Amino acid sequence: MYEIGTKVRFSLFGRSHGPCVGGILEGVPAGFPVDEDMMECEMALRKPTGKIGTPRREADKVMIAQGVVDGKATGQPILMIIENGNTDGSKYLKFYDTPRPGHADLPALLRFPDHDLRGSGQFSGRLTAAIVAAGSIAKQMLLTNGIRIDAFTRSIGEVIDGTSHSADEARGSREFATRACTSRMDVLMRDHIESAGAAHDSVGGTVECIITGLPIGFGGIWFEALDAELARAMFGIPACKGIEFGDGFELAMMRGSESNDGYRMCDGRITTKSNHMGGIVGGMCDGAPVVFRVVFKPTPSIGIEQETINLKDGTDDTVSVEGRHDPCIVPRAVAVVEAMAALTIADQIARGYRWN
Numbered sequence: 001m002y003e004i005g006t007k008v009r010f011s012l013f014g015r016s017h018g019p020c021v022g023g024i025l026e027g028v029p030a031g032f033p034v035d036e037d038m039m040e041c042e043m044a045l046r047k048p049t050g051k052i053g054t055p056r057r058e059a060d061k062v063m064i065a066q067g068v069v070d071g072k073a074t075g076q077p078i079l080m081i082i083e084n085g086n087t088d089g090s091k092y093l094k095f096y097d098t099p100r101p102g103h104a105d106l107p108a109l110l111r112f113p114d115h116d117l118r119g120s121g122q123f124s125g126r127l128t129a130a131i132v133a134a135g136s137i138a139k140q141m142l143l144t145n146g147i148r149i150d151a152f153t154r155s156i157g158e159v160i161d162g163t164s165h166s167a168d169e170a171r172g173s174r175e176f177a178t179r180a181c182t183s184r185m186d187v188l189m190r191d192h193i194e195s196a197g198a199a200h201d202s203v204g205g206t207v208e209c210i211i212t213g214l215p216i217g218f219g220g221i222w223f224e225a226l227d228a229e230l231a232r233a234m235f236g237i238p239a240c241k242g243i244e245f246g247d248g249f250e251l252a253m254m255r256g257s258e259s260n261d262g263y264r265m266c267d268g269r270i271t272t273k274s275n276h277m278g279g280i281v282g283g284m285c286d287g288a289p290v291v292f293r294v295v296f297k298p299t300p301s302i303g304i305e306q307e308t309i310n311l312k313d314g315t316d317d318t319v320s321v322e323g324r325h326d327p328c329i330v331p332r333a334v335a336v337v338e339a340m341a342a343l344t345i346a347d348q349i350a351r352g353y354r355w356n
């Protein structure tokens with residue numbers, strides 16, 4: 001099992017082509033109402049759609065095997081199980097000899113001699129289904145504290161949405177398959193993904209996440225800093241290759257006079273004039289929404305022939321991937337980013353980082 005969190009603790013298990021994937025969520029207080037309809041809506045947002053997602057279609061029905069009775073948490077660990085139905089391992093056999101570049105095959109085969117490569121085993125994005133299920137409960141816990149987490153697709157390949165978006169607009173992305181904020185961007189992003197897929201190639205992109213409702217001072221310091229823990233959580237998502245808060249890497253080109261977010265009083269409340277820092281200073285919230293972007297690399301499995309080695313013969317070789325794959329991970333990753341952010345914040349609240 002793979003674990004994250006201390007008080008609100010999430011453990012992940014399963015393999016792509018095993019009987020199921022699932023998760024255990026600890027730290028949900030007894031009596032907390034668990035809304036399974038909301039969970040189903042969140043699960044639907046991770047499902048692949050049309051030609052922009054993998055042809056592998058799964059029911060993704062979450063079975064809550066224990067920890068919830070009559071719609072209320074018992075206070076015991078919540079066990080969630082999601083069956084794997086639509087499996088076909090035949091296309092993966094050749095990767096035992098010729099591992100796919102960009103995927104976990106080579107290091108996994110050398111490290112785990114009995115590694116099950118079908119569907120990429122425990123390295124499959126399939127396991128993120130359980131993250132979204134657990135994240136939906138964490139989101140419900142946060143909503144009772146007035147905290148919301150809304151993400152959307154900021155870019156797909158060279159198609160970049162250059163407009164600043166509010167949390168409400170980000171929430172509106174749920175209407176669009178690409179998780180873009182507008183129908184125009186949705187069309188452009190979809191075309192970009194479909195043309196990469198038609199060329200047997202793939203594309204990456206960025207997910208932007210906005211967290212609202214956190215009070216000034218919320219967070220930890222040093223290694224428990226809010227940005228440090230969010231970054232760790234995001235890097236746990238397969239294919240994440242970077243994260244930036246606020247203006248991120250552009251801050252390197254600014255002066256302090258440009259990058260500092262000045263404080264202002266607004267209707268008796270402390271606010272910031274701008275949000276170059278992404279709402280976090282010193283590991284704690286500064287009153288602005290927490291804003292960060294996560295980079296997802298292009299899907300490693302592609303139909304185009306690539307260079308690899310032959311582990312059996314010890315020679316150079318080539319490999320191309322015929323299995324079922326997402327030509328772009330980003331639209332499906334939006335729900336996963338929201339879920340990991342929710343689990344992180346819920347844990348920080350449970351650890352006592354709530355209000356100053």
Ligand SMILES: Cc1cc2nc3c(=O)[nH]c(=O)nc-3n(C[C@H](O)[C@H](O)[C@H](O)COP(=O)(O)O)c2cc1C
Nearest residue numbers: 103104123124125238239240300301325326329332
């Ligand atoms: C929601 C989601 C779906 C994914 N789908 C695929 C896929 O269809 N094909 C693939 O090669 N990788 C897919 N990935 C990415 C791989 O799991 C990932 O690249 C691989 O495990 C190697 O890990 P790394 O990229 O973090 O180094 C997906 C990731 C996520 C989050």
